[in-house]
Amino acid sequence: MxxxxxxxxxxxxxxxxNSSLAGVYRTAKDRGAKKVYGMLHGIQGLMEEKYIDLxxxxxxxxxxxxxxxxxxxxxxxxxxxxxxxxxxxxxxEKIFAILNKLEIEALIYIGGNDSMDTIKKxxxxxxxxxxxxxxxxxPKTIDNDLALTDHTPGYGSAAKYIGTSVxxxxxxxxxLEYEKGVVTIVEIMGRNAGWLTGASILAKGExxxxxxxxYLPEVTFDLHKFRDKVAKLLEKQPSVVVAVSEGIxxxxxxxxxxLGQAVDFVDAFGHRQLSGTASYLxxxxxxxxxxxxxxxxxxxxxRAGSHLASRVDILEAYQVGGAAVLAADEGxxxxxxxxxxHSDDPYQCGTEVKDVHKIANDEKLVPKDWISKDGSxxxxxxxxxxxxxxxxxxxxxxxxxxxxxxxxxxxx
Amino acid sequence: MxxxxxxxxxxxxxxxxNSSLAGVYRTAKDRGAKKVYGMLHGIQGLMEEKYIDLxxxxxxxxxxxxxxxxxxxxxxxxxxxxxxxxxxxxxxEKIFAILNKLEIEALIYIGGNDSMDTIKKxxxxxxxxxxxxxxxxxPKTIDNDLALTDHTPGYGSAAKYIGTSVxxxxxxxxxLEYEKGVVTIVEIMGRNAGWLTGASILAKGExxxxxxxxYLPEVTFDLHKFRDKVAKLLEKQPSVVVAVSEGIxxxxxxxxxxLGQAVDFVDAFGHRQLSGTASYLxxxxxxxxxxxxxxxxxxxxxRAGSHLASRVDILEAYQVGGAAVLAADEGxxxxxxxxxxHSDDPYQCGTEVKDVHKIANDEKLVPKDWISKDGSxxxxxxxxxxxxxxxxxxxxxxxxxxxxxxxxxxxx
Numbered sequence: 001m002x003x004x005x006x007x008x009x010x011x012x013x014x015x016x017x018n019s020s021l022a023g024v025y026r027t028a029k030d031r032g033a034k035k036v037y038g039m040l041h042g043i044q045g046l047m048e049e050k051y052i053d054l055x056x057x058x059x060x061x062x063x064x065x066x067x068x069x070x071x072x073x074x075x076x077x078x079x080x081x082x083x084x085x086x087x088x089x090x091x092x093e094k095i096f097a098i099l100n101k102l103e104i105e106a107l108i109y110i111g112g113n114d115s116m117d118t119i120k121k122x123x124x125x126x127x128x129x130x131x132x133x134x135x136x137x138x139p140k141t142i143d144n145d146l147a148l149t150d151h152t153p154g155y156g157s158a159a160k161y162i163g164t165s166v167x168x169x170x171x172x173x174x175x176l177e178y179e180k181g182v183v184t185i186v187e188i189m190g191r192n193a194g195w196l197t198g199a200s201i202l203a204k205g206e207x208x209x210x211x212x213x214x215y216l217p218e219v220t221f222d223l224h225k226f227r228d229k230v231a232k233l234l235e236k237q238p239s240v241v242v243a244v245s246e247g248i249x250x251x252x253x254x255x256x257x258x259l260g261q262a263v264d265f266v267d268a269f270g271h272r273q274l275s276g277t278a279s280y281l282x283x284x285x286x287x288x289x290x291x292x293x294x295x296x297x298x299x300x301x302x303r304a305g306s307h308l309a310s311r312v313d314i315l316e317a318y319q320v321g322g323a324a325v326l327a328a329d330e331g332x333x334x335x336x337x338x339x340x341x342h343s344d345d346p347y348q349c350g351t352e353v354k355d356v357h358k359i360a361n362d363e364k365l366v367p368k369d370w371i372s373k374d375g376s377x378x379x380x381x382x383x384x385x386x387x388x389x390x391x392x393x394x395x396x397x398x399x400x401x402x403x404x405x406x407x408x409x410x411x412x
Numbered sequence: 413m414x415x416x417x418x419x420x421x422x423x424x425x426x427x428x429x430n431s432s433l434a435g436v437y438r439t440a441k442d443r444g445a446k447k448v449y450g451m452l453h454g455i456q457g458l459m460e461e462k463y464i465d466l467x468x469x470x471x472x473x474x475x476x477x478x479x480x481x482x483x484x485x486x487x488x489x490x491x492x493x494x495x496x497x498x499x500x501x502x503x504x505e506k507i508f509a510i511l512n513k514l515e516i517e518a519l520i521y522i523g524g525n526d527s528m529d530t531i532k533k534x535x536x537x538x539x540x541x542x543x544x545x546x547x548x549x550x551p552k553t554i555d556n557d558l559a560l561t562d563h564t565p566g567y568g569s570a571a572k573y574i575g576t577s578v579x580x581x582x583x584x585x586x587x588l589e590y591e592k593g594v595v596t597i598v599e600i601m602g603r604n605a606g607w608l609t610g611a612s613i614l615a616k617g618e619x620x621x622x623x624x625x626x627y628l629p630e631v632t633f634d635l636h637k638f639r640d641k642v643a644k645l646l647e648k649q650p651s652v653v654v655a656v657s658e659g660i661x662x663x664x665x666x667x668x669x670x671l672g673q674a675v676d677f678v679d680a681f682g683h684r685q686l687s688g689t690a691s692y693l694x695x696x697x698x699x700x701x702x703x704x705x706x707x708x709x710x711x712x713x714x715r716a717g718s719h720l721a722s723r724v725d726i727l728e729a730y731q732v733g734g735a736a737v738l739a740a741d742e743g744x745x746x747x748x749x750x751x752x753x754h755s756d757d758p759y760q761c762g763t764e765v766k767d768v769h770k771i772a773n774d775e776k777l778v779p780k781d782w783i784s785k786d787g788s789x790x791x792x793x794x795x796x797x798x799x800x801x802x803x804x805x806x807x808x809x810x811x812x813x814x815x816x817x818x819x820x821x822x823x824x
Contacts, residue, residue: 013587041589072583079588163814168716171484174822175425176491177453205811207819238824296711300596304580307720310813390813399617401722401802402575407619410586412650 001033001329003105007054008039008046009140010111010118011079013072014154015161015306016317017140018406020110021074022067023321024138025054028106031329037102042078043109043118047091049098052408063406068314069396070405071306081114082121085128092125099133106134106328110321112141112152113363116336120356123334134328137336137356138320142303144195147362148354149338153320154303155195156313156389161305162188162298163202163390166211166243169296170203173239180291181234184241186211187278187297191247194218194366196302198378199386200243212240217247218365219375221256226281227288229376234291246277256280307403311392316349323351347388413445413741415517419466420451420458421552422523422530423491425484426566427573427718428729429552430818432522433486434479435733436550437466440518443741449514454490455521455530459503461510464820475818480726481808482817483718493526494533497540504537511545518546518740522733524553524564525775528748532768535746546740549748549768550732554715556607559774560766561750565732566715567607568725568801573717574600574710575614575802578623578655581708582615585651592703593646596653598623599690599709603659606630606778608714610790611798612655624652629659630777631787633668638693639700641788646703658689668692719815723804728761735763759800 005028009017021038028036036054039046052075058064067074083091099107109119116137123135139146144155166186173184188197194216204210212233215221233240249255257276278295286293320337327335335353342348370382396403417440421429433450440448448466451458464487470476479486495503511519521531528549535547551558556567578598585596600609606628616622624645627633645652661667669688690707698705732749739747747765754760782794808815 009587013584044589070583071580073587076589077587160813164719165713165717167814167817168483168718169712171482171817172425172712172716175421175485175489177456177488202814205814205816207817236824238822294712296713297709299708300581300584300706301577301708301713304584305577306580307576387812392813393810398805400799401572401804402579402614402617404617405579405583405619410650412648 001028001031001105003033003103004035004037005033005106005108005325006037006039006051006099006102006104007108007110008042009073009075009077010042010109010115011077011141012112012303013077014140014142014303015071015157015309016154016313017110018070018074019068019314019317020138020140020153020321022058022064023318024108024325025058026064027322027325031325038075041076042080043082043095044078044080045076046098047095057408066397066404066406068318069306069309069394069403071304074406074408076410079114082118085121085125095122096125096129096131104133106136106325108136108138108324108328110138110140112143112146116356116359119336120334123356126333134331134333136324136328136332138324139336139338142196143190143193145193145363145365147359147364150341150349151339151389153313153317156310157306157308158196158302159199159202159386160310160390161302161308162196162199164308165298166200166241167203167208170208170211170241173241177238178292180289182239182292182294183230183234183282183285184239184294184296185278185281186241186243187246187295188243189298189302190217190245192217192363192365194245197243197245198366198382201378201383202386202390211243213242213376214378215242215244215248215376216366216371216378217245217249218368219371220251221248221375223250223284227285230285231289234289244277244281248277307396309394310390311394312347312389314394320351323353327353344384344388347391413440413443413517415445415515416447416449417445417518417520417737418449418451418463418511418514418516419520419522420454421485421487421489422454422521422527423489423553424524424715425489426552426554426715427483427569427721428566428725429522430482430486431480431726431729432550432552432565432733434476435730436520436737437470438476439734439737443737450487453488454492455494455507456490456492457488458510459506469820478809478816478818480730481718481721481806481815483716486818486820488822491526494530497533497537507534508537508541508543516545518548518737520548520550520736520740522550522552524555524558528558528768528771531748532746535768538745546743546745548736548740548744550736551748551750554608555602555605557605557775557777559771559776562753562761563751563801565725565729568722568728569718569720570608570714571611571614571798572722572802573714573720574608574611576720577710578612578653579615579620582620582623582653585653589650590704592701594651594704594706595642595646595694595697596651596706596708597690597693598653598655599658599707600655601710601714602629602657604629604775604777606657609655609657610778610794613790613795614798614802623655625654625788626790627654627656627660627788628778628783628790629657629661630780631783632663633660633787635662635696639697642697643701646701656689656693660689719808721806722802723806724759724801726806732763739765756796756800759803
């Protein structure tokens with residue numbers, strides 16, 4: 001590379017997104033980039049000329065290792081949708097003026113569906129105007145809902161956290177006995193795609209029966225069938241543990257969480273923020289069955305739990321970061337790096353690049369035939385798919401009993 | 413030892429209670445006990461003659477290691493208060509008949525305040541009736557509220573989980589920017605004692621500012637002062653993270669969680685089950701300040717997170733289990749094993765035994781001078797106290813990407 005590279009992070013944070021940042025930084029440096037800039041809070045920050053020189057922050061090999069183990073977006077993230085090019089040329093002129101001033105040769109954007117929309121628009125504008133800047137997307141999302149890639153970095157670590165936590169919750173739930181039994185409902189992220197909730201199946205093994213019921217948002221949720229299933233389970237066991245996606249909805253299209261309370265937040269892409277599904281269902285079950293209930297939301301812990309990251313995930317995240325720089329250096333633009341699985345066992349997986357136009361704004365859902373017919377469990381195919389992605393550990397670098405992260409002071 | 417030993421687990425589960433069970437089993441076997449029985453669901457199960465022969469479950473050294481790493485009560489737990497002896501002799505006659513039938517020489521009960529009440533009553537009855545059975549209590553509670561012991565096994569692992577998770581939550585909270593800032597409220601267990609909530613301070617270090625505010629139940633909570641503090645913090649930083657105990661209450665004695673909703677559950681010891689504190693406070697702050705908010709309850713994860721256990725904690729739990737058997741074998745009864753700290757740094761700690769009459773039903777709270785004057789933070793003394801208890805790791809034994817536990821099938 002002859003010029004400079006700039007990298008940004010966008011969308012919801014994960015335990016692996018900083019490993020991709022480390023991969024971008026290392027490969028760009030290795031391939032001769034003079035400067036590697038990091039935009040602060042993604043494209044939104046770049047438009048305000050907020051960026052840093054990454055070499056002032058990543059000073060040595062230990063910093064690279066710490067960055068790989070630091071959850072959430074080191075550079076800060078954003079949820080910002082670029083306007084359509086023909087409607088607002090000024091925005092693009094502004095961004096390209098900044099990129100040109102910084103002598104940027106390649107812009108790498110680490111993110112999910114919405115972020116790939118950004119790459120698409122920037123590369124379209126670049127082609128329209130004859131700019132030589134390359135734009136490459138680097139996949140990231142715990143939701144695992146990106147099209148054309150076998151899976152997304154960030155998903156494996158979240159899946160490992162969910163499988164482990166649900167197993168610990170199951171163990172805990174059997175300790176105390178209640179006259180009419182106890183029902184624990186674990187709420188897991190996933191608006192439309194059930195990849196995360198399905199990962200609760202990983203709790204199952206020789207030493208654990210796993211969750212009793214698993215409800216994904218891909219299929220309609222029936223409140224009364226649910227109650228009957230729970231009641232039947234309580235006849236033979238003292239504890240029932242249920243994993244539900246935050247996005248499960250009834251046949252009339254209403255989110256379960258909306259049945260009980262108002263939804264108060266809609267983000268820039270029009271996505272509603274959901275929560276309260278487990279809380280609503282526990283009230284419902286307690287009322288209907290009179291048993292003890294407990295609602296547990298895994299909340300942001302499931303995306304930030306880097307102390308329990310998957311080694312496969314962290315290494316793949318690093319790898320796609322490097323592959324993004326390589327693609328740009330080889331002349332690609334308007335592409336996203338994808339992960340291509342060659343085999344499940346032994347697990348083998350490599351990277352390719354694909355046209356971002358085929359990816360942006362398209363959601364990959366759990367295949368219907370990976371969900372049981374009555375919509376209350378996932379199949380062995382699901383396990384075969386997810387199991388390789390949670391293998392291996394990345395030992396946290398412990399300082400005084402707590403994992404150390406790479407730190408960037410943030411003030412207003 | 414010439415006879416048999418029986419061990420039970422009682423009260424809320426922890427990540428370390430099974431390590432104490434392992435310690436009891438090993439030491440009893442080493443000292444010549446013929447059989448080591450485990451009562452299922454504590455004294456309540458014993459009264460129904462529900463018990464197992466532990467050697468049929470703990471078959472080798474690997475099982476001992478797995479047991480140390482298995483969260484929650486392997487034997488099942490209970491919350492059962494024995495009646496006063498003079499009011500109900502029949503209950504005691506029944507228990508002692510079972511113990512005599514099993515040729516029990518020592519009964520070890522692993523639990524918290526309420527469980528020590530059980531040891532007290534059983535040993536009192538034993539003295540009254542001239543029984544030679546020894547009764548020893550083994551401390552356990554994540555709440556760390558037992559009197560006369562420096563700390564309780566289970567607390568260190570919960571503290572490590574809380575410190576680590578709060579740090580990850582803080583990291584996550586700074587990713588996305590919101591116009592009026594974001595306030596995250598983390599709800600931590602602790603009805604009357606703030607030991608767990610105080611442990612959120614462990615998130616603080618060279619690489620993290622730690623939680624901005626920490627509210628313990630030992631002091632009165634003022635809703636409007638809280639709002640003003642948050643508003644002031646939001647002037648200079650984009651994210652504010654607050655750790656609150658589930659048991660914080662206002663000056664009129666009302667729990668904060670009661671301000672918003674009904675409390676629906678009271679256990680056998682008359683303790684109300686609290687939750688919804690963070691949820692109430694986020695609604696309040698959103699309404700008052702118009703900022704984005706997020707409520708996170710660490711819920712049972714904080715007591716079941718054995719994948720992140722503290723090595724000091726797990727080893728001390730094992731040690732007190734062994735010390736309990738030793739005390740009984742040396743003729744003690746009506747005693748609880750305590751941990752006695754000799755120094756903070758280097759940390760040195762040993763065991764003693766103390767009269768259970770001085771312990772039962774007495775709650776140890778966080779000293780007032782370890783809480784800041786305005787009640788919104790903890791002091792360096794708190795850190796000095798808790799830091800040694802979270803040192804070192806107990807690597808989970810990973811099988812196919814998920815921690816393996818020692819399994820006992822449980823049906824109705």
